[in-house]
Amino acid sequence: MSSLVGNVALNFSEEQSMLLDVARAFVRDKAPIDRVRAQLETEAGYDQAVWQEMVDLGWTGIALPESVGGSALGFSAVVPVIEALGHGLLGTPLMDTTLAGQLLLRAGGAAQESALAAIAEGEIATVAFLDGADWGADNTGVSLDDQGCLQGSKSFVGSAQVASRFVVVGNQGGEPLLAVVARDALSDDALVANTLIDLTKRSARIDFSGVKPEQVITGEAVVAALRDYRLLGALLAAVEATGAGARCLEVIVDYLKTRKQFGKLIGSYQALKHPTVDIYCAVEDSRSFCYHAASIIEEGGLSADAETACRMAKTSAGDMLVFAGDRAVQFHGGIGFTWDCDSTLFIRRAQWTQQVFGDAIHHRKRLASLLLD
Amino acid sequence: MSESKAALKEFQTEVRAWMKENVPAPPPFLLPLSFLEVGTEQQLDFLREWQHRVWSAGYLGMHWPKEYGGQGADPAYQGVVDRELGAANAPIMFNTIGLGWVGPLLLEMGTEDEKAKYLKAILSGEEIWCQGFSEPDHGSDLGAVQTRAVRDGDEYVINGSKIWTTMGNYADHMILLARTDPTAERKYDGLSFFLSPMKIPGVDAVPIRKVTGEYGFNQVFFTDARIPASTLMLEEGKGWQVAMKTLEYERGVQAGQGTSHWAVSIQIDDLIDDLRGFERDGEPLFQDPSVRDQAVTLIMEAKALALSQRRMRLSGLTSDFPMGLPLSSKYRGTEWARRMKLFGTAMQGASSSLYMGDGDAYRGGFWQRAYFSNFGMTIGGGTTQVQANIIAEHVLGLPK
Numbered sequence: 001m002s003s004l005v006g007n008v009a010l011n012f013s014e015e016q017s018m019l020l021d022v023a024r025a026f027v028r029d030k031a032p033i034d035r036v037r038a039q040l041e042t043e044a045g046y047d048q049a050v051w052q053e054m055v056d057l058g059w060t061g062i063a064l065p066e067s068v069g070g071s072a073l074g075f076s077a078v079v080p081v082i083e084a085l086g087h088g089l090l091g092t093p094l095m096d097t098t099l100a101g102q103l104l105l106r107a108g109g110a111a112q113e114s115a116l117a118a119i120a121e122g123e124i125a126t127v128a129f130l131d132g133a134d135w136g137a138d139n140t141g142v143s144l145d146d147q148g149c150l151q152g153s154k155s156f157v158g159s160a161q162v163a164s165r166f167v168v169v170g171n172q173g174g175e176p177l178l179a180v181v182a183r184d185a186l187s188d189d190a191l192v193a194n195t196l197i198d199l200t201k202r203s204a205r206i207d208f209s210g211v212k213p214e215q216v217i218t219g220e221a222v223v224a225a226l227r228d229y230r231l232l233g234a235l236l237a238a239v240e241a242t243g244a245g246a247r248c249l250e251v252i253v254d255y256l257k258t259r260k261q262f263g264k265l266i267g268s269y270q271a272l273k274h275p276t277v278d279i280y281c282a283v284e285d286s287r288s289f290c291y292h293a294a295s296i297i298e299e300g301g302l303s304a305d306a307e308t309a310c311r312m313a314k315t316s317a318g319d320m321l322v323f324a325g326d327r328a329v330q331f332h333g334g335i336g337f338t339w340d341c342d343s344t345l346f347i348r349r350a351q352w353t354q355q356v357f358g359d360a361i362h363h364r365k366r367l368a369s370l371l372l373d
Numbered sequence: 374m375s376e377s378k379a380a381l382k383e384f385q386t387e388v389r390a391w392m393k394e395n396v397p398a399p400p401p402f403l404l405p406l407s408f409l410e411v412g413t414e415q416q417l418d419f420l421r422e423w424q425h426r427v428w429s430a431g432y433l434g435m436h437w438p439k440e441y442g443g444q445g446a447d448p449a450y451q452g453v454v455d456r457e458l459g460a461a462n463a464p465i466m467f468n469t470i471g472l473g474w475v476g477p478l479l480l481e482m483g484t485e486d487e488k489a490k491y492l493k494a495i496l497s498g499e500e501i502w503c504q505g506f507s508e509p510d511h512g513s514d515l516g517a518v519q520t521r522a523v524r525d526g527d528e529y530v531i532n533g534s535k536i537w538t539t540m541g542n543y544a545d546h547m548i549l550l551a552r553t554d555p556t557a558e559r560k561y562d563g564l565s566f567f568l569s570p571m572k573i574p575g576v577d578a579v580p581i582r583k584v585t586g587e588y589g590f591n592q593v594f595f596t597d598a599r600i601p602a603s604t605l606m607l608e609e610g611k612g613w614q615v616a617m618k619t620l621e622y623e624r625g626v627q628a629g630q631g632t633s634h635w636a637v638s639i640q641i642d643d644l645i646d647d648l649r650g651f652e653r654d655g656e657p658l659f660q661d662p663s664v665r666d667q668a669v670t671l672i673m674e675a676k677a678l679a680l681s682q683r684r685m686r687l688s689g690l691t692s693d694f695p696m697g698l699p700l701s702s703k704y705r706g707t708e709w710a711r712r713m714k715l716f717g718t719a720m721q722g723a724s725s726s727l728y729m730g731d732g733d734a735y736r737g738g739f740w741q742r743a744y745f746s747n748f749g750m751t752i753g754g755g756t757t758q759v760q761a762n763i764i765a766e767h768v769l770g771l772p773k
């Protein structure tokens with residue numbers, strides 16, 4: 001076996017299989033595409049009743065310990081659920097909340113019990129991570145001053161409009177810290193919503209200046225937890241994109257099988273057929289990488305192999321969805337260019353996905369160091 | 374899998390020791406990179422003798438039944454041997470068309486007589502097989518082949534020509550796809566499949582030189598060649614069905630091959646290790662950001678292919694397109710290999726311009742030759758474009 005190819009662990013557990021079935025059925029029944037569309041221009045971006053059902057199914061606590069009310073199935077069990085949500089293009093705060101939970105869990109452990117318990121019960125939380133547009137930066141620019149107040153603002157905070165709790169990444173005297181901030185502590189004008197390219201998503205810029213956090217977490221564990229957060233975030237973004245890519249492929253294939261031009265189904269033209277095969281192969285690759293990463297994390301945590309796997313997953317899925325969304329528009333012709341065509345949703349999701357937690361170039365650069373040096 | 378890990382591990386130790394003792398030193402002449410380029414008697418004799426030695430040790434076709442020269446073992450054992458052959462950089466098992474396609478085909482649909490007659494000599498290397506499918510005017514459109522087979526008593530009389538016939542000049546037998554009924558309404562129904570002898574009057578093989586400069590394939594002319602009627606497989610008109618089954622083995626969609634060690638293993642590690650000595654802008658090649666980016670892309674593809682192989686065994690992760698991964702593995706694998714070898718060729722600075730035969734060519738022009746050679750894989754066995762059609766139609770359900 002090639003050592004550069006390295007670890008090729010790939011498992012699919014009973015739990016994952018069950019969760020995938022349940023989540024797929026849920027998305028099919030509760031969130032068909034017209035209901036997703038109905039939320040595009042609402043403030044929250046999702047249907048509260050649907051979200052409540054997801055909470056009731058226990059999805060916010062899948063990877064949290066039983067001691068805080070989670071089901072302790074491990075992070076790998078989140079993967080099929082996010083894949084299914086991606087397939088439905090369902091924008092909910094599940095990803096942001098899950099990642100906020102993981103960051104707190106990994107940085108703070110037991111001290112975070114009440115916050116984690118709240119998340120398991122469905123409280124929406126999110127990480128305020130980016131200082132600006134650069135995923136590769138330190139992003140610890142917000143500082144804690146001598147009065148114990150935060151100074152500075154954060155950009156692109158996911159699900160900010162609906163979150164009750166923010167985990168703010170910052171620093172004190174140059175050392176990274178996490179500050180837990182309640183929504184109530186923010187004034188109304190602290191939060192400026194973004195107009196996002198993907199209308200199923202929500203984010204905002206938040207000025208945390210002068211806000212006193214509920215809690216501050218510092219120390220070695222924060223550094224390690226932030227590394228985990230970036231990798232787990234990249235993985236979940238990849239997983240969600242994989243689901244979306246599979247759906248995008250279905251949409252393309254359906255159209256190629258129904259639309260006729262020059263007296264023939266357009267799917268018989270190789271100029272459409274062969275790129276569609278490449279989309280299919282790219283979707284399969286992304287899926288392999290995602291479940292591979294999940295398998296390694298399950299076995300040995302966020303090892304170097306897991307880092308490689310998460311980065312490959314994001315690179316693969318990010319590029320795949322850009323390709324699929326782009327071709328989805330083109331392969332639908334004029335109708336593909338309309339607001340009402342679903343190809344619109346995919347090309348917009350693709351542009352959102354490709355950047356989140358670092359684009360393909362960001363990850364390939366880091367993979368180069370992992371693999372070549 | 375019925376075989377315990379421990380038993381396989383023990384077997385691996387045994388095989389590894391055997392390889393150490395028995396893998397021959399590289400001969401003074403160049404060996405082919407795959408079975409497609411066996412072009413000289415010297416190469417042939419060397420490879421035949423090596424295959425015979427491996428088979429005599431019990432390490433070839435291990436999962437084929439004992440009565441036909443195999444060991445009746447679990448396929449996992451052959452997997453161990455194949456990995457060790459690769460790891461030891463051992464010469465290839467050259468009789469690939471026999472070992473990889475004809476053998477499993479006969480095991481699946483051959484008669485008792487056919488199995489008894491042919492299988493053991495395939496393994497021992499005594500009898501070489503070639504494949505007479507493609508014709509000058511009909512390649513991808515295989516169903517349209519025109520070589521005629523006309524029944525005459527106990528014989529069929531063959532007229533026509535096959536081309537790109539790998540090892541046709543050395544072969545003892547050919548799997549021959551010929552037209553027995555030119556009037557059949559569907560072109561496919563007029564075809565029949567023969568296990569045709571080659572060393573008979575009226576059969577002439579003329580070697581053709583390749584882009585690599587080497588030989589290995591031929592044009593084969595049939596001029597009133599008479600073959601026994603008993604060499605017909607199944608019955609007249611069933612040729613297409615048998616040919617399609619053969620292609621499943623050839624394309625690796627079906628398992629059962631006597632070995633998978635039919636080409637010099639060229640892995641992504643070889644590529645990266647090999648190129649480390651080159652410089653660009655006065656610095657090591659792999660410090661160049663753009664080169665790094667391309668290298669990572671190639672490594673990722675290698676990993677994706679390896680993961681696909683694993684995933685095929687996880688039904689829960691393949692249920693959306695059950696045949697998708699097997700049917701796309703040739704499409705993906707051969708094209709990735711082409712790009713990787715092209716990269717190896719192109720990253721040598723001015724040395725990229727040298728070829729085999731030049732004393733200064735890097736590793737004797739290894740990557741240049743490997744890149745060219747690889748077209749045998751992307752064209753042979755159904756071209757990449759034809760594979761894409763197959764995936765589109767059979768996996769995604771797109772119209773013809």
Ligand SMILES: Cc1cc2nc3c(=O)[nH]c(=O)nc-3n(C[C@H](O)[C@H](O)[C@H](O)COP(=O)(O)OP(=O)(O)OC[C@H]3O[C@@H](n4cnc5c(N)ncnc54)[C@H](O)[C@@H]3O)c2cc1C
Pocket residue numbers: 270409503504505506507508509510511512513514536537538539540590748749750752753754755756757758759762
């Ligand atoms: C090294 C090597 C060894 C070989 N060994 C053997 C052997 O032992 N026995 C044997 O029988 N054959 C052998 N072949 C032949 C091989 O199977 C054929 O070359 C192959 O099937 C293509 O047929 P062709 O050469 O007639 O090309 P064509 O079919 O004429 O193809 C020309 C081009 O058109 C494209 N094309 C054709 N049809 C379509 C379509 N429907 N859609 C899109 N594109 C299309 C092809 O992809 C190709 O790019 C070998 C070939 C090579 C290169």
